Amino acid sequence: MAFRLSNSLLGILNAVTFLLSVPVLGGGIWLATRADGTECERYLSAPVIAFGVFLLLVSLAGLVGACCRVNCLLWFYLVAMFVLIVVLFCFTVFAFVVTNKGAGxxxxxxxxxxxxxxxxxxxxxxxxxxxxxxxxxxxxxxxxxxxxxxxxxxxxxxxxxxxxxxxxxxxxxxxxxxxxxxxxxxxxxxxxxxxxxxxxxxxxxxxxxxxxxxxxxxxxxxxxxxxATLKRDWKRVAVVCIVFLVFIVIVYSLGCCAFRNNRRDNRGAYRGAAWKGGYA
Known part of the structure; x- marks a missing residue:
């Protein structure tokens, strides 16, 4: 029951993330293709598109891996999530360090x-x-x-x-x-x-x-x-990153549980098939 719950929760969370990635990716493409867009908007479009593609691929891997018991996709999902956790942690620390000095x-x-x-x-x-x-x-x-x-x-x-x-x-x-x-x-x-x-x-x-x-x-x-404006905005982003980091760690823990349960299911299915083959 526990493993079904973790797989179901992970599937639901990644389904929501997958749906969120579509407008993010669409917004980045819209910024890049606007005929009257400014240079600043076109420059911003590249990271937005990259982030949208990352969300799309990772959430799809997590969704299929959790719901269809595909371990290779779930392994890719866990690696990507671990990298995201490290990047978010490093960015948060860096943002607080570089914005610690200076004021109007x-x-x-x-x-x-x-x-x-x-x-x-x-x-x-x-x-x-x-x-x-x-x-x-x-x-x-x-x-x-x-x-x-x-x-x-x-x-x-x-x-x-x-x-x-x-x-x-x-x-x-x-x-x-x-x-x-x-x-x-x-x-x-x-x-x-x-x-x-x-x-x-x-x-x-x-x-x-x-x-x-x-x-x-x-x-x-x-x-x-x-x-001064960057400092103010980076501090706000850093606070959001801390909250998001806690959420990602929880999701990563669910992913680890789902991966472990997938292996347990696969091992049980293999043993069942071997037992039937030997009995036959």
């Missing part, structure tokens, strides 16, 4: 924070400083129009300074506070007497442009805002 810096009289790339882990800094990586990320940021909300705002300077901006908005859509620029409106700024008579201590001040397609997308502050 509060600015007096401002509702938003300033972000500096040097405050974050060396690994993340190197990924942002790599020109190939940053060109791709910058293209994604421009395509997603992260600054459009600010461009459409009809705020005065006081309202803008009190706004609670996201890390990307603070880093990419405005010049650093140290530049002492005057706010005009939207994403437009102008120099002040203080900013023209004092040499810029931050190179981002020279990089800033009122051009809506440029703004501060080439600034170090934009890279820092991107890292």
């Amino acid at each position: 810096e509060a600015v007096s009289g401002r509702g938003y924070k300033e972000y500096r790339l040097g405050d974050y882990s060396n690994w993340l800094q190197k990924r942002m400083e790599n020109s190939k990586n940053w060109n791709r990320i910058r293209s994604c940021l421009q395509d997603s129009k992260v600054c459009k909300k600010l461009q459409d705002k009809n705020w005065d300077q006081t309202q803008f300074f009190k706004a609670d901006l996201s890390p990307l908005e603070s880093g990419c859509c405005k010049p650093p506070t140290s530049c002492n620029f005057a706010y005009i409106g939207g994403t437009n700024w102008t120099t002040t007497p203080a900013s023209t008579t004092t040499p810029f201590s931050d190179p981002d001040c020279k990089t800033w442009s009122n051009d809506g397609t440029q703004l501060c997308y080439n600034c170090q502050s934009c890279k820092a805002g991107t890292v």
